[in-house]
Each structure stands twice: as C-alpha cells, then as structure tokens.
Amino acid sequence: MSRKIDEWISAHMDELTVAICESVRIPSVKGTPEPGAPFGKEVTRAIEHSLDIGKRYGMETRNMDGYIGLIDYGEGEETLGIMCHMDVVPEGEGWKHPPYGGVIADDEIHGRGTLDDKGPAICALYALAAVKECGLPMKRKVRIMLGGDEESGWGCMKHYRENEKMPDLAFSPDAEYPLVNSEKGIAQITMKATYGSHIELKGGERANVVCDSVTAIIPQSADDIEGLAADFANKTGYGVVTNSKDGKTTITVTGVAAHASMPEMGKNAIQGTLALLNILPIPEEDKHAVCALHRCFGFDMHGESAGIDCEDASGRITVNPGIIKWDENGYTLVVDMRVPTTQSLEDISNRLCANVEDAELIDKHFQEGHFVARDSELVTKLLEVYEKHTGRPAEPLAIGGGTYARAVENAVAFGCERPGVPALIHMPNESIRLEDVKFNVRVIADAIIALACE
Template sequence: MSNTKVRYPAVEQFIDNNKDALVRSVQEIVRFPSVEAPAAGPGAPFGEAVRGALENALNLGKSFGFETTNLDGYAGCIDYGCGEEMLGVVAHVDVVPEGEGWIHPPYAAEIADGRIYGRGTMDDKGPAVCAIYALAAIKAAGIPMRRRVRIILGTNEETGWGCMDHYRKVAEIPTLTFSPDADYPVVNSEKGIYHATMRCNAKTNIRINGGTRANVVCGKVKAFVPVEITEVEKHVSGILAKGFGVELEALANGTEITVIGLDAHGSMPELGKNAMQAAFAMLAELPLAGEDKRVIDILHNRFGFDMHGESIGLDVSDASGRLSMNPGVIAWDDDGFEISIDFRYPISLDVNEVRSKLKAALAEFNPVCTHEKQQDGHYIPADSELVSKLLKVYADRTGEYKEPLSIGGGTYARAFPNAVAFGSEQPGISGPVHMPNEFIGIDELMFNAHMIADAIIALACEE
C-alpha cells in the first residue's frame, strides 16, 4: 500500500521513528495469555491474565502522557484532547483459546519472516497498540482537536461482552466510534449473532467430545464407539479425502477416534474444517446399532458438512449476507449431550426463526436451551459522516476507493449507537484469526498505525 496523500508529515515521522517500539509493545501484550478465566478478585473479573493485558495497554497509554482509567477491570480508557463531543476507538485485549497446531508458540510473540506470530496479534491486540501509537503521534504533532478522543479497551469481547455492558453503565458514550477489529475499507453492516447451547437427552454407548468455543470452528474431537478398530479402519477414507486427520486407538470395549480439523473464526466456517461434523459423518458409516445409530443418523442428517443451515431450513440471505452456522462445541455424558452452535443471521431474519428451527432440528432429543447469547444486527448508512469520511481516509492512503462491507463477525461497533469497524485486516495479507499461527506482518502493523492516525485526524481534528 502506498501513500497517495500525506498531509501531516510529523504524524508520519513519529510512527515511522517508533517502529521498533511499536513492535516491542505488541510483543509484550501478546505474551499475556488473556483467555477469559474465572474472576481473580477485585479488578480481575475475567482472570489474572486478562487484567495483566489491560494494565499493560493502559500503562503504555500512560507512558505517552495520556490520562488513563481502569473501569474495575472490565474496560479501560485512554483519553486525549478537548471538545464537547467524543470520538471513540474501541478495541479488545482478550483472546480466544490458542487451540493446537502452532508452529510458533502462541504466546511467545516470535518474529519470523517479517511477521509477529501469536494469539491476538491481529485480533485485536496488535490493532489496539496501533491505536495508542497513532494517538501518541497526533499528540506529538500538536494537531488541534475539535473532538476528544478516547481509546476504549474491552476485556471479554470474545465471550460475553460484559465489558461493554459495564462500560455503558459507568462511562460516557462516544458521539461516534470506530473499531479496528474487522476489515478495510469500512464495515457498516454486521449480521445478527445467536449462540445457543442445547442440552439433549440420549442414552447411548457412543461419546463425542470436542471444541473450544461456539464461535470457533471445532478443530478437534475425540469419539468413542463400541466397534472394533479393524472395522473402524474401513471407514476413515471418506473424511481423510476431505482433508481431516484421523487417529485410532483400540480399547477393550471399542475404539477411540480422534478427528483433527482446523480452527477458524465461527463467522467464517468455510475457512476451517469442522471436526465435529466430520465425526458425525464418519460415525454414520459405522455398523452401529439401536440408539447409537439413531442418534448419529439424526446429527449427521441435521448438520452434515453444512455451513449455512441448509439441512435445518435456515439457508437465508439478504443484502447483509448469507446465514452461517458453526457447531462449535460438543460434550457427551451418560444422559446425553450438549451442543453449542453459533449462527450469524441476515439482518432481515428474526432471531426467533433461528431459535425455532434449531429446536425443531433437535426435537427428537427433547432439547433444553441451557445458555444463549443474542445480538441484533447493526447498520450505519453509507452516506453518514462516519462511513463517508472513513472511506475517504482509506482511498486517500491507498489510492483505492471501495464500497463498505457487510460481515458476519460481531465487533464492538454494535455496542455503540453510531459506530462502524475500520480495519485492520486486508484480504490476502492478514494472518488467520482464531486459527493456529495467527500473525500480523510488521509492514501491516505500520500501515494500520498510519491508517488509524488518519482516521482519528479526519474524525476528531478536521472539519
């Protein structure tokens, strides 16, 4: 990407001169394994590692002379400037579990081939650090402000969004906001999100367990079947041909099957390989009997390798995109199983339709919803000040004018009334988020810092 318009050389120079420091700051915060954990006392509602990551980011802001506030460990604020109105830049410091299959350790923040590898480098610690350096560059350049700027740092974006619930209760809502937690040029439309965990009754000999989160493609499951290993071996070729790994272990009363797929963000299941669905397909071919066969046949028929709810009557599309479905977690016991599923549904679809179709799909098991999370879709008009200025910012720096996007991912933009996502992923360049070997290129890191600075200037400094 090349600069076509550089209007504030002092800002450019500050960011470029601080390249090494920016890289080190990203490495430092990535080394906190900030996956949500049980509360660790006051100020740590999501665990010690999450608190550490938040404090690290706030201390970085403090080192540049900004006013910082820790909102009880739920969120943090880094403030600069004056003005009656406020621009918010909202990012998060928590991450999804690391999963398996890493070449570089997920929390070592190792540099190789011009990239920083680690969980959170792209989603969303790297962009959060870029925002802090971008604001520091504007401060150092002394550019007059017409709006205050607040960098808002959340701590459980990947799970329950309790961080934003708390922020909205105790802190000021920005006049307009952007979140560097999706794609360029601008995301002004986000599909609705529905996560459900369904408890299902099923007395079986089989067991299937695996997955980490509803919003992560299930990368690995272990299954037990009361079938001898020599018979199981006859039925592995189908899923091997689809790119899955299979490991078998003979047990006294059957076979343990490990199916290995590929983690990915649950809103983009096509980027992963769902090991749970592969296990359903493989077990459906085995010579099971009675309740074992009935249960597996139902699960395979309902979910197959579907990514859009095709088999349960939910393959719906509108201008915001096509519904996506990700069976993310399954846990089996003597009385049945729990399955957690992530749906990203078009804005025009009522979430109650998703609920009812899911319940109908599992009706044979008398399902009970034990947990659900729902967020409405989000849309900001393309001709709004926020979207139009950010599109111009992107075009000015890259020389490319592009239309705003709609995504299935859920960003903090939907937590605020006048908000969009702006960056930080670039198609064909960015590393795999929610997947093994997540990375951010150092050149991409610098690009993002410059782009965020441009956005802040356009929205908080210039008329």
C-alpha cells in the same frame, strides 16, 4: 503536519513492534474470575500492559474493575471511541511459531492476537500518541476502549454501558478495510438431548471458532471400525486416529480451526465426527441421536439441510456447531449462527432446533445486526482516509463477524485486515506483517485527525 506525523511514527516503529510482541506473550484467554480480574488474571494483565503505554505518553488511563481499560486524550463535548479488545480465543493446534511467543520472522509478528485484536489496539494507541505528541488541536475527546470479553459474552461492554456514557461516534479496528458498516445478527444457542448414552464426545472450546478437534469414545474394538474410519478419512480429508483398549475405541477427528463467521476457511471436526459415527456400528440409541444431528448439520455451512438457508444484502447465513459434550446422560451442542439482518434471530434459532429430533433449546444469546448509512459523516470520512492512503476508491462492506461497533448506534469497523492479505483470525499461525503495522498506525492517526481534530 502529515509529515510530522509520519516522522513520529517512523521514529517509534521499533517501540511499537516491541509493544505488540509483549502483549502477544500474555496468554489472555478468558480464565477463572478473581477479584479485580473478572475474566481471569491474564486478560487483566493484557489490559494493564496497554494502559501502561498510555500512561507513559501522558494520557489519562483507567482500569474499570478489570472489565475494560480506558485511555483518554483531548477535550470536547463529544467523544470519539476507538473500540478494541485484549482477550483472545484459545490457541488451538498446528502453529509454526509459539502462539504466545510474539516471534518476529519473515517480516511478520506471529502469535495469537496479532491481528485480533491486540496488534490493532496497540496501533490505535500509538496513533493517538502521535496525534498528541504532534500537538494537534482537538474538537472531540478520543477514548480508546480496551475490552476484556469480546470473544465470549461481552461482559466488558455491559459493565461499561452500566457505568459510563457510550461514545457519540466510534470505530473498531477489529475487522477489515476499507470499512464495515453492516454486521449480521449473531445467535449462539445451546441444544440438549437427554437419554442413556453409551458413547462420549468432547470437542470445541468457543462457539465462535470452527472446531478443529473432537475426541470420541465408543464401545467397539478397533477391528470393528478401522477400515471404515480409514476410508472416511481418505474420502473427506479429515484426520482420523483410533486407539483401542479394554473393548473401547478412542477416536480423534481433526479438522481446521477458523472464525465461525467464515466457516469455509476451516474444516469442522464436530461435523466430521458426526458423519463418521453415523457410519460406524454404535449402539442403536446413540445411532439415533447421531443421525438426527448429522441430518441437520451434514457438512453444511449455511443451514441448507436444516431448511434455514437465507441471504440478504448483509450476506448469507452461516451455521457453526462449535462445542459438543456427550456423556452417559446425552449431549449438549452449542451452535453459532451469523444471521442476515432482515431475519429474526428467534425464529431461525427455533427452526434449527426443531430440525433435531429429541433435542430442546436450553439457552440462547442474541446480538442484533448493525448498520450505519453510507452517507454518514463517520463512513464518509473514514473512507476518504482509506482512499488517501491507498489511492483506490473504496466502498463499505458487510460481514458476518461481530465487532464492538454494534454496541454504539453511530459506529463502524475500520481495519485492520487488508484486502488480498490472508487473515488467519481464530486460526493457527495468526500473524501481522510489519508493513501493515505501520500502515495501520498511520491510517488510524489520520482517522483520529479527520474525526476528532479541528
């Protein structure tokens, strides 16, 4: 049967590749809600694209009001969920190929969502089609879940939970191999300071992305700041561009985008802007507010200056100031933190905000950490599948990223980043190698066989 599966996958690789490219060409960033499209029409279009593939292979499909798409195959009292998402983070700047081009070059598919998470989702879809077309008997129903709001508020999963039974066991191909059985808690908080400000700042689109660009407007001429700005750029490696008009200067600070759970992969433009403004001659009230934020965040990634640095078996805390808006009434700052599982999200959030003078905590969203035992059937069988395909012993990992796995008690993340292969998730030039597409669909097919077939 293994040979039959291999032959089916090989025969359908061109079709699978085209399907990923087509999906990437749909710019499914969260948009304006519409009837039947709660996360915007492009997200719904991406979900429908995958549902159409499921229909083509004779599987049961359902669009749950635009929140989430379902593709079902097989029968059984229990359900194996494969939890994917079709929404993507904004593209940002600095792409070699068009972010929504679905371009194949250098034996890779390029574009936003190729790895997070459209590519893996479509690999899972074709893996299930391979199992179906090869006629393997099933002991569990398999349900592919195509969420539309994973990158934002998880409204898709909330809608599903309110209307359907959660899977009995599940995996999410939305992290890395060999397997992730431990995820840190996630705290996204908004802090605010209100006062009469003379500066403006705007930067960041999503809290879970390292901000790559901030625009600031200050009431000084370029002559007052150009030397300081140039020296700052040379010392720190940030891009700094200034432009003066009518006694004001617009400053653009450029960093590098990355996933908020891996801030070391990026360069945070919010932190850079605060550090630059801290040395510029800006009005005293603004200097006070800027200094308070800079003292708290500095160039830290682990909350050292704020006194919240901590670590346990699930990893070390990461702190990402992700969205900033500053106008004549003061500022709001949204911060994303990935918190070790033994720590209180509430306590960490309160301690961080208490470190910023005159700021108040006005909003918070928490997702508790997640853990599945190493000796569980789910972890054991998936590691066996991975070892079979790599010939290497494997042990589970802990990550700071948050996947749908934490929505199900008995669920883990399985793939699709491969060890040693650069993963540009939430970054410019996101891509997936064609050889990894084939690897993923073959591994996921065997995962389905191990967990859902007789």
